Amino acid sequence: MTATALEKQYGLYINGEWKSTEETMDVLNKYTQKIASKISKADKSHVDEAVKGAKLALEKPFHPTDRYHVLMKAAQLLIERTEEFARILTVEVGKPIGESRGEVERAALTLQISAEEAKRIHGEGIPVESAPGSENRMAFTLRVPVGVIAAITPFNAPLNLVCHKIGPALAAGNTVVLKPAEVTPITALMLASIFEEAGLPLGRLQVLTGEGAGIGNWLLENKDVSMFTFTGSPGVGEYIRSKAGLRKVALELGNNSATIVHKDADLEQAASLITQKSFNNAGQVCISVQRVYVQEEVYEQFLLKLKEKTEKLIVGNPLEENTDIGPLIRLREAERVDSWVKEAVQQGAKIETGGKREGASYYPTILTNVNDDMKVCREEVFGPVVSVAGYNDINEVIARVNDSDYGLQAGLFTNDLKFAMKAAREIEVGGLIVNDASAYRVDHMPYGGVKNSGTGKEGPKYAIEEMTEEKIIVMNL
Ligand SMILES: NC(=O)c1ccc[n+]([C@@H]2O[C@H](COP(=O)([O-])OP(=O)(O)OC[C@H]3O[C@@H](n4cnc5c(N)ncnc54)[C@H](O)[C@@H]3O)[C@@H](O)[C@H]2O)c1
Ligand SMILES: O=C[C@H](O)CS(=O)(=O)O
Numbered sequence: 346m347t348a349t350a351l352e353k354q355y356g357l358y359i360n361g362e363w364k365s366t367e368e369t370m371d372v373l374n375k376y377t378q379k380i381a382s383k384i385s386k387a388d389k390s391h392v393d394e395a396v397k398g399a400k401l402a403l404e405k406p407f408h409p410t411d412r413y414h415v416l417m418k419a420a421q422l423l424i425e426r427t428e429e430f431a432r433i434l435t436v437e438v439g440k441p442i443g444e445s446r447g448e449v450e451r452a453a454l455t456l457q458i459s460a461e462e463a464k465r466i467h468g469e470g471i472p473v474e475s476a477p478g479s480e481n482r483m484a485f486t487l488r489v490p491v492g493v494i495a496a497i498t499p500f501n502a503p504l505n506l507v508c509h510k511i512g513p514a515l516a517a518g519n520t521v522v523l524k525p526a527e528v529t530p531i532t533a534l535m536l537a538s539i540f541e542e543a544g545l546p547l548g549r550l551q552v553l554t555g556e557g558a559g560i561g562n563w564l565l566e567n568k569d570v571s572m573f574t575f576t577g578s579p580g581v582g583e584y585i586r587s588k589a590g591l592r593k594v595a596l597e598l599g600n601n602s603a604t605i606v607h608k609d610a611d612l613e614q615a616a617s618l619i620t621q622k623s624f625n626n627a628g629q630v631c632i633s634v635q636r637v638y639v640q641e642e643v644y645e646q647f648l649l650k651l652k653e654k655t656e657k658l659i660v661g662n663p664l665e666e667n668t669d670i671g672p673l674i675r676l677r678e679a680e681r682v683d684s685w686v687k688e689a690v691q692q693g694a695k696i697e698t699g700g701k702r703e704g705a706s707y708y709p710t711i712l713t714n715v716n717d718d719m720k721v722c723r724e725e726v727f728g729p730v731v732s733v734a735g736y737n738d739i740n741e742v743i744a745r746v747n748d749s750d751y752g753l754q755a756g757l758f759t760n761d762l763k764f765a766m767k768a769a770r771e772i773e774v775g776g777l778i779v780n781d782a783s784a785y786r787v788d789h790m791p792y793g794g795v796k797n798s799g800t801g802k803e804g805p806k807y808a809i810e811e812m813t814e815e816k817i818i819v820m821n822l
Pocket of ligand 2: 629
């Protein structure tokens with residue numbers, strides 16, 4: 346089944362039919378760099394047909410209990426096929442197999458949470474009668490679907506991040522036109538089959554594959570799309586916002602996440618969690634630890650532990666059970682990461698471990714002697730590179746964490762309650778994780794950034810708020 350699923354040439358999923366196109370794109374096995382699958386390439390007519398179908402599908406009722414049952418069934422089908430989905434994720438992303446299994450489990454949970462939320466969408470009573478002249482009136486609000494939602498998703502968690510769009514959008518009664526990342530589209534296409542099997546009414550979900558810029562622009566030009574929900578790089582996010590006009594836009598973008606290790610922290614725990622959360626998915630996680638600030642008194646002790654743990658990580662074939670780090674998504678990304686590390690070294694940084702590239706794989710790398718203006722600190726690396734710097738003072742470290750264009754999440758290891766609460770107030774992020782690294786996420790929590798990390802929240806309950814309009818009903822009695 347796994348080989349068949351990969352060897353297939355995938356069509357576009359429009360109005361419940363699979364449509365192959367003459368022009369195709371290759372999807373590579375990211376470890377072998379050989380072609381794994383071929384996908385169809387949508388043109389403008391496909392985009393317009395999908396949006397038209399999605400708009401028409403809104404006219405047929407899809408009640409909250411039906412939404413609940415379809416989403417729960419899809420989650421169950423996904424769980425039954427965990428191993429198959431995990432292996433395909435590992436091939437298309439290059440993510441170690443254990444992490445891929447974790448992503449499938451999380452994706453199923455995201456659908457279940459969305460199913461549950463489908464039954465609790467509610468407005469509120471508004472006491473208009475308290476306004477002079479409105480004594481005989483009563484009012485309440487309803488949350489109604491926004492309509493057709495265009496969902497555009499990134500390569501790094503291509504199943505769960507797709508579920509974070511489709512799950513809440515369907516739960517809220519919308520229809521979805523999904524454009525998954527062209528380098529990792531297979532699990533999204535397989536998910537469409539799962540939804541079909543789960544009984545999703547035709548037209549509620551459309552999946553278009555092909556080039557991001559082309560499909561993105563045709564979706565942006567189509568005025569029947571009511572909302573754009575995008576996860577990906579800040580440049581593309583900004584472009585979508587600039588072209589979407591007055592329509593709703595939710596953006597989940599990048600970060601150069603910081604994690605602070607204070608002198609009173611449990612250093613063993615901090616080093617273990619930071620090792621894991623700097624190098625998961627070869628650092629290609631939007632909340633991956635990239636900047637570590639360690640209080641000078643414990644700096645050497647912490648660095649030693651971090652190095653020891655990092656050097657135990659195994660780089661290799663992601664389908665092998667003991668591999669910790671697979672390849673990056675493209676050879677050119679590994680080359681870019683390598684060039685950033687080399688530039689940092691020229692500017693005075695020291696490689697404590699790693700700093701080596703083998704094809705598309707990059708060894709887990711710790712840099713010291715860094716300054717906050719080096720690319721490896723200031724920009725988003727999106728690779729297995731972590732920079733460690735010392736600090737003395739709490740105010741200084743908060744300022745350094747905040748000296749970033751981004752603000753998705755940050756981590757803080759400390760047992761000092763006052764410091765934790767000061768950081769909670771002053772660190773400019775969408776989420777602060779105390780006694781864990783920045784890369785903590787469970788799928789029902791509100792998740793989203795400030796500054797260039799985006800606008801709007803995900804987590805099904807919060808995404809549903811973005812994906813519905815609040816309408817007030819006033820009764821003159
Ligand atoms: N905040 C979050 O929740 C989150 C989660 C995962 C990834 N990310 C971010 O995503 C980035 C990495 O993912 P990526 O390389 O796939 O990002 P990307 O921006 O290159 O691509 C994301 C999606 O946008 C599409 N796209 C490309 N050009 C487009 C255009 N002009 N118009 C419309 N769509 C277009 C792509 O085809 C893809 O589907 C990182 O910056 C990472 O931090 C953020
Ligand atoms: O890449 C960023 C993701 O949103 C983090 S997670 O995969 O959802 O944990």
